[in-house]
Amino acid sequence: MIYSKNKTKDEILSLYLQNKANKFVTSGLFKQYSSANTFQNKVKKLETENKKLVKSLEMSNHKLRSFCMKLVQALGKLQNAISNLYIIFEKELVKAQSKLCNHKFAILIQDIKLGLEKLKEFLK
Incomplete structure (x- = not known):
C-alpha cells in the first residue's frame, strides 16, 4: 500500500495504517x-x-x-389555611384590643375614685 496524495505520494504506508485499513475493509x-x-x-x-x-x-x-395538580391543590389548601388563620388572628386581635381598652377604662375609673376619696379626706 502506498500514499496517493501530498508530498509523500508513492511512499509505502505505515504498518499501523495498513492494519487499520485491512480491518475496516x-x-x-x-x-x-x-x-x-x-x-x-x-x-x-x-x-x-x-x-x-x-x-x-x-x-x-x-x-x-398528576403531581402538578396535587401540588396546586396543596398550595390552595395552604393559602386557605393561611387566610383562615389571618381571620382568626384578626378576631382575636380585636378582642384583645377591646379588653385592653376596657382594662384601661377600668383603671382610669379606679384612679378617679381614688382621687375623689383623697380629695374628700383633704377637705375634711
Whole structure:
C-alpha cells in the first residue's frame, strides 16, 4: 500500500495504517445486515423500541401532570389555611384590643375614685 496524495505520494504506508485499513475493509465485507430481511427485522425492532419509549414518555407526562395538580391543590389548601388563620388572628386581635381598652377604662375609673376619696379626706 502506498500514499496517493501530498508530498509523500508513492511512499509505502505505515504498518499501523495498513492494519487499520485491512480491518475496516474486512469488517465491512462480512456484516450480518447484508440482506433485506435483516434490515426489515432491524426496522421492526427499532419501531417497537420507539413505541415503548413513546409510551413511557406519555406515562411520565401523565405522572408529571398528576403531581402538578396535587401540588396546586396543596398550595390552595395552604393559602386557605393561611387566610383562615389571618381571620382568626384578626378576631382575636380585636378582642384583645377591646379588653385592653376596657382594662384601661377600668383603671382610669379606679384612679378617679381614688382621687375623689383623697380629695374628700383633704377637705375634711
